Amino acid sequence: MDLERVDRITAGAVGEPGERTFFLQAREGDRSITILVEKEQVELLGTSILEILATVGRETGEGPPSDELGLEPPLEPLWRAGRLSIGYAEERDLMLLEIEELVEQEDVDEDDETDDEPEGGAALLDEGPEPGRVRLWATREQMLALARHAAAVAERGRPKCRYCGNPIDPQGHMCPAMNGHRESAGR
Secondary structure: OEEOOOOEEEEEEEOOOOOOEEEEEEEEOOEEEEEEEOHHHHHHHHHHHHHHHHHHOOOOOOOOOHHHOOOOOOOOOOOEEEEEEEEEEOOOOEEEEEEEEOOOOOOOOOOOOOOOOOOOOOOOOOOOOOOOEEEEEEOHHHHHHHHHHHHHHHHOOOOEOOOOOOEOEOOEEEOHHHOOOEEOOOO
16 A cells, blocks of 8 residues: 555554553545554654655755644554665655564474475475555655654653663663662652
8 A cells, every 4th residue: 555645644652651552644635544563663763764864965844843743543553563664765855664564474383394395405484464565655854753753752651771771660670781680760
C-alpha cells in the first residue's frame, strides 16, 4: 500500500509509562493507516530522519507544530511493524518511509529430520506469508516535525539509567552495570 504524498504523519503512544503502546500513523485524504511499533523504532526513526536531512543540502522548514501531531482515532493498527526503512528521493524532493510487517517465523524443530534436505545438507526454508508493506511519501518538513515529535513522545516514558541505559521503574531497577546495585528513579 502506498500513500503518495501524506497530508499528515505522526507517532504517538497510549498508556502509562512502562506499559505504553506506540503507533505510527499517516493520512492521505480519507485514507488513514495506523501501524503498531516499538518505542525503540520511534526513537531510531527520529534519529534517522535528522541524519538524512543533514545530508540533503537544502533548507528544511519547521513543518506542523507538535500540538497538531496527536494520534487520531480509531487506533486500530493494520499490523505490527518489523523493519522500517527511510530514504530521500531527490528528484521528488520527498522522503520515503517504508514499513514492513513483522511476520513471526515458525520455529523449526531440529529433531524433525527428513530426507527432504537438498544435496549439501541445507534444509529449504519455508518462507511463510509475504509480509505487508506500506510506503509513505512525505515532505522534508513533515518528516522533521515527525522527528521532533517522536523524540518528545519517547521522552515521556520512564527515565533511563545513566549507567546501563535500561528504563528505571518508580521502585528503581537492578542495574547490571552497577553489579546489581539499585539505581532509583529520583536520580
